[in-house]
Amino acid sequence: xxxxxxxxxxxxxxxxxxxxxxxxxxxxxxxxxxxxxxxxxxxxxxxxxxxxxxxxxxxxxxxxxxxxxxxxxxxxxxxxxxxxxxxxxxxxxxxxxxxxxxxxxxxxxxxxxxxxxxxxxxxxxxxxxxxxxxxxxxxxxxxxxxxxxxxxxxxxxxxxxxxxxxxxxxxxxxxxxxxxxxxxxxxxxxxxxxxxxxxxxxxxxxxxxxxxxxxxxxxxxxxxxxxxxxxxxxxxxxxxxxxxxxxxxxxxxxxxxxxxxxxxxxxxxxxxxxxxxxxxxxxxxxxxxxxxxxxxxxxxxxxxxxxxxxxxxxxxxx
Amino acid sequence: xxxxxxxxxxxxxxxxxxxxxxxxxxxxxxxxxxxxxxxxxxxxxxxxxxxxxxxxxxxxxxxxxxxxxxxxxxxxxxxxxxxxxxxxxxxxxxxxxxxxxxxxxxxxxxxxxxxxxxxxxxxxxxxxxxxxxxxxxxxxxxxxxxxxxxxxxxxxxxxxxxxxxxxxxxxxxxxxxxxxxxxxxxxxxxxxxxxxxxxxxxxxxxxxxxxxxxxxxxxxxxxxxxxxxxxxxxxxxxxxxxxxxxxxxxxxxxxxxxxxxxxxxxxxxxxxxxxxxxxxxxxxxxxxxxxxxxxxxxxxxxxxxxxxxxxxxxxxxxxxxxxxxxxxxxxxxxxxxxxxxxxxxxxxxxxxxxxxxxxxxxxxxxxxxxxxxxxxxxxxxxxxxxxxxxxxxxxxxxxxxxxxxxxxxxxxxxxxxxxxxxxxxxx
Numbered sequence: 004x005x006x007x008x009x010x011x012x013x014x015x016x017x018x019x020x021x022x023x024x025x026x027x028x029x030x031x032x033x034x035x036x037x038x039x040x041x042x043x044x045x046x047x048x049x050x051x052x053x054x055x056x057x058x059x060x061x062x063x064x065x066x067x068x069x070x071x072x073x074x075x076x077x078x079x080x081x082x083x084x085x086x087x088x089x090x091x092x093x094x095x096x097x098x099x100x101x102x103x104x105x106x107x108x109x110x111x112x113x114x115x116x117x118x119x120x121x122x123x124x125x126x127x128x129x130x131x132x133x134x135x136x137x138x139x140x141x142x143x144x145x146x147x148x149x150x151x152x153x154x155x156x157x158x159x160x161x162x163x164x165x166x167x168x169x170x171x172x173x174x175x176x177x178x179x180x181x182x183x184x185x186x187x188x189x190x191x192x193x194x195x196x197x198x199x200x201x202x203x204x205x206x207x208x209x210x211x212x213x214x215x216x217x218x219x220x221x222x223x224x225x226x227x228x229x230x231x232x233x234x235x236x237x238x239x240x241x242x243x244x245x246x247x248x249x250x251x252x253x254x255x256x257x258x259x260x261x262x263x264x265x266x267x268x269x270x271x272x273x274x275x276x277x278x279x280x281x282x283x284x285x286x287x288x289x290x291x292x293x294x295x296x297x298x299x300x301x302x303x304x305x306x307x308x309x310x311x312x313x314x315x316x317x318x319x320x321x
Numbered sequence: 322x323x324x325x326x327x328x329x330x331x332x333x334x335x336x337x338x339x340x341x342x343x344x345x346x347x348x349x350x351x352x353x354x355x356x357x358x359x360x361x362x363x364x365x366x367x368x369x370x371x372x373x374x375x376x377x378x379x380x381x382x383x384x385x386x387x388x389x390x391x392x393x394x395x396x397x398x399x400x401x402x403x404x405x406x407x408x409x410x411x412x413x414x415x416x417x418x419x420x421x422x423x424x425x426x427x428x429x430x431x432x433x434x435x436x437x438x439x440x441x442x443x444x445x446x447x448x449x450x451x452x453x454x455x456x457x458x459x460x461x462x463x464x465x466x467x468x469x470x471x472x473x474x475x476x477x478x479x480x481x482x483x484x485x486x487x488x489x490x491x492x493x494x495x496x497x498x499x500x501x502x503x504x505x506x507x508x509x510x511x512x513x514x515x516x517x518x519x520x521x522x523x524x525x526x527x528x529x530x531x532x533x534x535x536x537x538x539x540x541x542x543x544x545x546x547x548x549x550x551x552x553x554x555x556x557x558x559x560x561x562x563x564x565x566x567x568x569x570x571x572x573x574x575x576x577x578x579x580x581x582x583x584x585x586x587x588x589x590x591x592x593x594x595x596x597x598x599x600x601x602x603x604x605x606x607x608x609x610x611x612x613x614x615x616x617x618x619x620x621x622x623x624x625x626x627x628x629x630x631x632x633x634x635x636x637x638x639x640x641x642x643x644x645x646x647x648x649x650x651x652x653x654x655x656x657x658x659x660x661x662x663x664x665x666x667x668x669x670x671x672x673x674x675x676x677x678x679x680x681x682x683x684x685x686x687x688x689x690x691x692x693x694x695x696x697x698x699x700x701x702x703x704x705x706x707x708x709x710x711x712x713x714x715x716x717x718x719x720x721x722x723x724x725x726x727x728x729x730x731x732x733x734x735x736x737x738x739x740x741x742x743x744x745x746x747x748x
Contacts, residue, residue, distance in 0.1 A: 060446055061425045062646070148585040177582035178724050268582075268724070269717040284418045285709060287442055 048300065055293035073294035077282075083295070085270045086278040087302075089183060093274070094251035094306075096184075101191045102243055105198030106236075110228070112199070113206045123203075130196035138260040141189045147172040176261050179271035186257050186272065194250075198243050205239030206232070241314045248310060252303050255280070275299050373404035376652040380434035381416040386609070390674040397668045398659045405652050424448045429644035431653035432660075435483045436639045437473045437703035443642070444476045445706065450643045451480040455654045465663070465681040467695040470638040473703040483640030484661040485678035487670060489604035490636045490694030491538050491701065493625065494590075497618045499523075499599040507542060507568075507627040510600075514577035517599050528589035528598040529569075529578035531723060532716030535602045537701060538635045539569045542627030547741065552705060555741040557734055565627075567730035570719070574728040580720075593619060604637060605676045605691040621690040634694045635701030638678060707744035714740035 055073055057065040077083045112123045129137060144150045152172060155161060161171050169181075176185045209232065217227050258272040264281060266273025279299065283292035378395075382388050388411065395407050410430060412419045417439055423429045424446075435443060443449050456463060463471065466485055474483035493510075495503070499517060504510040517526035530536060533547075540546065545565030546556045556562055572578045579598075586592040589601040594614030601607070602624070611619060624634040641660055643653045659665040663681050670677045673685045676692060684692045702708055718736040722729055 061421055062427065062446065062448055146585045147583060172583075172585075174582050174585075177580070179721060180724070265713050265716075267716075267720070269720045284415070284421055285439075286707075287421060287439075287446060 051293040051296050054290055055297050057290045059288075059290035059293070061287060061289055069290060073291040074298065077278075077291055077295050077298065082266075082270055082273060083278055086266070086273045086275050089266075089271065089273055090252055090254060090275045093183060093187060093254055094248060097187045097190055097251050098244060098247040100187065101194050101198055101247060102240070104191055104195040105243065106202050108195060108199040109202035109206055110232070113203060126199055127196040129193040132193070134193065134256055135260060137193055138189065138257050141185075142176060142261060145175040145185055147174040147177070151175070177268050179269040182262065182268055182271045186254070186261060190254075190257060194247075198247070201243050201246075202236065202239050205236050205242075209235045237314065241311075244310060244314075245307060248306055249303055252299070252306065275302070372651045372655050374649055374652045375406045375408055376432060376649050376656045377408045377410060377430040378432045378656065379410050379412055379430035382411040382413075384609070384674075386672070387674050390669060390672045393672070394660065394665055394668040398656060398665060401659065401664070402655060405655055407656060424644070424646075427646040429646050431647040431649045432641050432643060432657050434486065434639050435474065435642040437637060437700065438709060440474055440483060440640065440703045441706050441708075444474075444482045448645060449482040450645050450647065450650065451476070451482060452484065452643065452654070452657075453480050455658075456481065459654070459658060461658050461662070465679040466661075467636075467678060467680060467698075469636050469695060469698045469700060470678045473638060473700050474640045474642070483642040484657065485638045485640045486661060487666070487675035488636055488638035488678040488695060489606065489676055490691050490698040491535060491602055491604055491634050492621045492623060492690045492694055494593055494601050494603055494607055494619055494621055496593065496596070496599040497620050503622045504625045507539075507625045510625045511572075511577065514572070514600070515575075518576055520599075522596055523599060524584050524592075524597040525576065525579040526598060527572065527578035527600040528581055528584060528586070528592040528602075529572060530589065530602070531573070531580045531720045533712045534701075534716075535635075536566075536569050536715075536719070538602065538624055538633070539627070540565045541633045541635070541699060542624060542629055543568050544627065544629040547711070547737070548705060553745065555738050555745070557741065558738040563730055563734050566719075566733055570722060570728050570730055570733070573723045574726075580723070593617065605688050608673065608687055621687075623690055623693060632697045634698045636695060636698035637701050705741075705744070706748060707740075710744060711737060711740050 054065075056068065056070055057073075058067040058069050060066050108126045112119055112126065116122075146152075155164060156171060164171075164173070173181070175181050213231055213235070214227060217231055222230070253276050254274045255276040258266065258274050258277055262268060262272035264277065264285065266277055275295065276299070279292050279295040282288050282295060380391075382391075391409070395409060398405075398407060416434070417436070420429070420433070429448075435449065455461070463481070463484065467488065470485035470488040471481075474481060474485065476482055493504075499520065500513065502513075504513050514526040517523060520526075533540070537547070540562065543561075543565035545559075545562035547562075548554070549556050557566075573580075581587065581589050581592055584592045584597045586595065586597060589598070590603055590607045590610045592598045593601040593603075593607075594611055594617055596617055607621075611617065623632065626632055641657045643650055643657065647653055660669065661679075663679060666677050666679055666682045669675055670682060670685050673687060676688045676695075677684065678695070680695075702712075705711070715733060715737045718733045721727075722733060
């Protein structure tokens with residue numbers, strides 16, 4: 004730093020003072036949100052880690068030091084294990100499914116077609132509807148005597164469904180075999196609009212010249228998508244996948260609305276966040292709830308790192 | 322370079338500052354449950370007529386009608402005790418969660434609702450103030466409470482931590498157009514349900530709960546139980562209990578009952594109201610709910626008697642309690658002894674919004690069966706610590722069995738036994 008300022012002669016001190024003042028103003032402006040972030044986010048994360056080694060009474064604080072026991076008890080609990088299983092299953096199926104739908108929609112509404120604005124609006128619409136409202140509608144649709152079962156009956160699809168073991172009044176969200184898939188389809192539908200917007204932005208960042216060059220080389224539409232669009236969307240994929248992964252591991256509201264707080268039917272909608280909520284507010288075992296929170300943090304953090312590594316690895320390869 | 326060190330140091334200072342302030346509570350500041358000052362006046366104060374001040378009252382509110390009934394009751398209190406002003410602050414949203422945050426910040430209302438389901442946890446965690454000294458110093462008569470309700474709010478130390486504000490028992494509700502002769506025994510019930518099977522318009526004869534919420538009443542009726550009388554050992558893994566669970570599950574197996582979700586209804590009251598079933602097992606809350614279905618004519622009847630040979634059902638109740646951290650305990654007691662006393666409870670229940678938990682209060686019209694059940698009902702929740710976990714263990718496995726059409730009580734009993742053992746061991 005000194006070597007560069009040395010060469011500038013007299014102008015240097017004034018410049019340095021100006022820069023310092025500017026930096027000071029910068030830190031001052033950052034200080035307020037930074038303070039709130041440190042206290043409310045980092046502070047509560049560290050506090051949760053502190054609580055997680057205690058038997059914790061919400062009124063009086065620490066009761067008994069338990070060390071790692073809160074963690075061990077959670078890990079040993081079969082309900083926690085199924086919560087981990089359900090959450091991973093949901094994330095692993097839901098994220099790619101939603102990405103595929105979103106990419107498909109984004110490519111469509113990126114074409115110069117008539118009524119493009121209408122389609123963009125229509126596809127995005129489920130994302131702006133309140134998740135409580137749309138989940139309630141979903142519960143009505145998937146009811147054993149609801150719209151879905153009625154429609155497939157009218158269309159004469161029931162023999163097809165009975166072939167895979169579903170009766171005419173299958174209780175989709177009340178049967179523990181199908182409830183989670185019901186939530187996955189619901190959320191793929193409602194979230195694909197948001198992901199579509201992300202993809203649309205990424206699509207429009209791809210320069211037109213690339214396509215023109217490919218067209219001159221005689222590439223067809225499918226080849227252009229496979230060789231140009233898809234690989235050049237990598238930043239888009241990474242962003243959508245990361246947002247999706249973090250959101251997926253935090254599944255809560257739809258599960259609660261459909262299966263209530265105990266993850267009904269038969270724990271099939273028990274998620275990690277729901278388990279944490281139950282520990283804290285139903286059992287008032289705040290120590291164990293904090294331990295589950297720390298575990299959830301570790302899981303999300305690790306999963307994001309792994310994902311990053313995968314995407315980076317491809318970049319090197321490409 | 323220097324600047325970045327400065328920035329690092331200030332950031333570090335912020336982190337430690339933040340932690341220092343938030344992570345400071347140590348066991349010593351918490352105190353082992355005794356609250357300084359306020360709790361001391363327990364024995365002396367709280368005498369009605371002399372005490373003056375304000376009492377903050379909180380609870381959940383299920384309906385506007387319930388709010389009106391409470392307002393009327395509080396007006397009655399105000400005219401009897403003009404010296405005490407009641408500040409009614411109903412809690413919107415998830416009541417136990419909101420109260421947990423109140424307990425954490427030690428700013429709790431003076432009198433508040435305590436549901437049976439979490440009463441034992443609140444007592445064990447030291448959130449509630451014992452009421453014995455108030456009861457004895459003011460000579461409050463607690464003998465008129467139905468014992469099945471009052472017992473739930475006693476701590477393991479034998480002290481009283483709440484007085485039931487009202488109560489409900491589970492009874493059999495039936496469609497009077499379809500059920501002409503009321504079953505007295507469980508065998509009668511099966512015969513009746515068989516005859517209703519396949520009747521046009523009915524999706525199933527009965528709406529049944531796939532768990533202990535209602536199943537516990539059937540378990541007791543058929544001679545089964547969860548716990549020994551002293552509450553120290555499990556009793557679900559006995560031939561009698563196992564047979565009772567199997568009997569209940571066979572109702573589903575034989576198509577005599579379905580769950581509300583199988584019927585496509587929100588709850589069994591809705592199933593009865595929409596005419597999907599002819600019989601449902603509910604409490605007094607059904608009465609108000611059935612107003613939405615004026616076409617269906619229905620009636621309550623006592624639970625049929627099972628192989629146990631004695632009348633039995635289960636109850637659900639909630640109490641008024643005073644917090645350890647409540648600021649106006651004396652005023653709170655004056656309000657509480659009115660609300661749970663014969664005069665206040667008569668006002669609270671006369672509109673038919675709630676059912677009395679005392680035997681010396683007139684029974685509101687239409688709730689005769691519900692109050693009759695209170696004589697012999699056993700607690701439907703709150704009778705053991707960790708009961709919600711036991712309920713869940715039972716219900717999860719029970720639902721799996723009927724979803725997979727296996728109808729085997731064995732795994733249900735095993736899962737329930739394991740959970741009861743775990744809960745009892747952790748006490």
